[in-house]
Each structure stands twice: as C-alpha cells, then as structure tokens.
Amino acid sequence: MKANKKRKKYSIGSIIWTIVQYASLIFFGLCALIPIVSCVITAFKTEEEYKATNVMTLPESWLNFDNFVKAFEEANMGRAFLNSLIVMVCVLFVSVIIGTQLAYVLNRFKFPGNSLIRNLFLFASLLPQVAMQVTVYNIMTNLGLVNSLHGYIIMMCGTDVISIYIFIQYMENIPLSLDEAAIIDGASYWTIYWKVMLPLLKPAIVTSCILKGVNVYNEYYAANLYLQDKSLHTISRCLYTFVGPMGSQYNLICAGVIISFLPALIIFILCQKQIYSGVAAGAVKG
Numbered sequence: 001m002k003a004n005k006k007r008k009k010y011s012i013g014s015i016i017w018t019i020v021q022y023a024s025l026i027f028f029g030l031c032a033l034i035p036i037v038s039c040v041i042t043a044f045k046t047e048e049e050y051k052a053t054n055v056m057t058l059p060e061s062w063l064n065f066d067n068f069v070k071a072f073e074e075a076n077m078g079r080a081f082l083n084s085l086i087v088m089v090c091v092l093f094v095s096v097i098i099g100t101q102l103a104y105v106l107n108r109f110k111f112p113g114n115s116l117i118r119n120l121f122l123f124a125s126l127l128p129q130v131a132m133q134v135t136v137y138n139i140m141t142n143l144g145l146v147n148s149l150h151g152y153i154i155m156m157c158g159t160d161v162i163s164i165y166i167f168i169q170y171m172e173n174i175p176l177s178l179d180e181a182a183i184i185d186g187a188s189y190w191t192i193y194w195k196v197m198l199p200l201l202k203p204a205i206v207t208s209c210i211l212k213g214v215n216v217y218n219e220y221y222a223a224n225l226y227l228q229d230k231s232l233h234t235i236s237r238c239l240y241t242f243v244g245p246m247g248s249q250y251n252l253i254c255a256g257v258i259i260s261f262l263p264a265l266i267i268f269i270l271c272q273k274q275i276y277s278g279v280a281a282g283a284v285k286g
Contacts, residue, residue, distance in 0.1 A: 043254040050251045067255035080238040087153055088216045092209050094157040103167030104193050125161040147228050163208035170204040235260045
C-alpha cells in the first residue's frame with residue numbers, strides 16, 4: 001500500500017512538473033512572438049487604421065504594401081542596405097584575419113607575457129563600451145573619421161575578444177603534430193597559418209561571423225553617433241527617419257523593420273545547415 005501511494009505521489013508530481021514546463025515554454029514563446037505579430041499587423045495598417053485601433057487588431061487589407069514602399073523610399077533603405085553590407089563584409093574580413101592570427105600566436109607560441117595578454121583581453125571585454133565612448137569620439141574627431149563610412153568601419157573592426165577565445169579554444173583541439181609535419185616539409189609559420197590552420201578553423205570562423213555579423217548589422221548607437229549624413233546611414237539607423245518630435249510613424253517603422261529583417265531571414269533559411277554545423281563544431285568546449 002505504501003509503495004502504491006509513493007508511486008501515485010511521484011506520478012502526480014511528475015505530471016505537475018511537466019505541465020509547469022510546457023506552460024513556461026508556451027508563455028515565453030508567446031512573449032517572443034507577440035511583438036513580432038504586432039509588428040507585422042501594424043505594418044499593413046494605414047495611418048488612420050493605426051490611430052483608430054489597437055496593435056493587435058487585424059488590418060482591413062493584407063494586400064496594402066504602401067507602407068513598405070513608402071518606408072523603403074523615404075528612409076533610403078536601398079542605400080542603407082548597401083552601406084550595411086559594405087560595413088559588415090569589411091568588418092568580418094578584418095576581424096577574422098586579425099582574430100585568427102592573434103589566436104594562432106597566443107595558442108602556438110609560449111612566450112613571457114602570453115597569459116598577461118589573454119587576461120588583458122578578458123579585462124577589456126568587461127569594460128562597458130559606453131564608458132569609453134568619450135575617449136573614442138575624441139580620437140575619431142582628431143583623426144577626422146567622424147561622419148565617414150571608412151572611419152566607422154575602422155572603429156567597428158576593433159578586436160572581438162569572444163571570437164579570439166573561440167579561435168583559441170578550437171585551436172587547442174588541433175594537434176601540434178600538423179605544425180611539426182609542416183615545418184619538417186619546409187613550411188614557414190606564415191605558410192602553416194594560411195595553409196594548415198585557417199582551413200581547419202572554418203567551423204570557428206562561421207561561429208565568429210554569425211556573432212559578429214549580427215552585432216554589426218543591428219548596431220545602432222555608434223552608427224547614430226558617427227554617421228550623421230543621411231547618405232551614410234546603415235539599415236538600423238535609417239529607421240530613425242520616421243521618429244520625430246511631433247510623433248512617430250509606427251506603421252512605417254514596422255514596415256521598415258520587416259524589410260530590414262528579410263535579408264537576414266533569407267540568409268538563415270538558405271544557409272541554416274552550414275550555420276548549425278558551424279556553431280556546433282566551433283562552440284567553446286569546457
């Protein structure tokens with residue numbers, strides 16, 4: 001009898017715990033989906049509909065694309081997409097090259113100060129970026145790099161500490177025997193880096209590009225601070241066109257958000273297999 005009671009209690013407890021788990025998943029799933037759904041609904045509303053209804057009221061017509069056309073044209077989103085693409089490609093290329101070279105030196109060469117440099121990188125990652133913006137802005141102003149796309153690219157190419165640690169951790173799984181074999185064959189350290197290490201770091205590079213690319217594409221604070229000219233606006237900055245002292249045009253903002261989201265969604269759908277394999281193979285192991 002006692003055993004049966006324990007089984008009943010255990011089964012009831014497990015059922016309650018399962019209900020709590022699924023309820024929490026549904027709740028947090030709704031918390032993530034509701035803003036997206038409301039953004040899509042608002043994007044198809046006219047100005048009069050938006051003012052007269054709440055955010056979850058469905059639009060009268062789902063075939064009204066005037067907001068998307070107006071947002072694309074007035075915010076100059078075509079130029080903004082091009083600027084964001086140029087910035088992202090340049091930043092990712094420079095960050096990968098510098099990050100992999102730093103990781104190669106720190107992982108393969110043992111010299112005095114190696115651990116100090118790693119600790120300094122870790123310390124730099126703990127500093128809030130906003131606290132350093134006064135100094136960075138003064139440097140950018142003195143160098144004449146404010147309100148210029150190449151200056152913004154140079155600033156965004158700053159060393160990504162997380163990517164460096166991903167590269168270092170992945171290199172620790174690459175045996176030193178490959179380096180030794182290449183040295184015996186007459187290869188220099190530079191050749192080992194280009195011909196041996198870099199091809200083997202492809203999964204880690206994919207992981208780093210995902211993390212850095214999303215950050216660069218969505219970056220708003222520095223773009224708003226350093227790119228004042230409208231022709232230099234990135235995709236995250238151009239949406240600010242519809243925000244003003246007399247009120248914000250949220251139907252146009254939501255339409256612009258959906259337009260800016262589409263390229264990332266298409267890339268993810270087309271390359272999700274490579275992204276998942278890169279994240280899994282390039283993840284930091286404990």
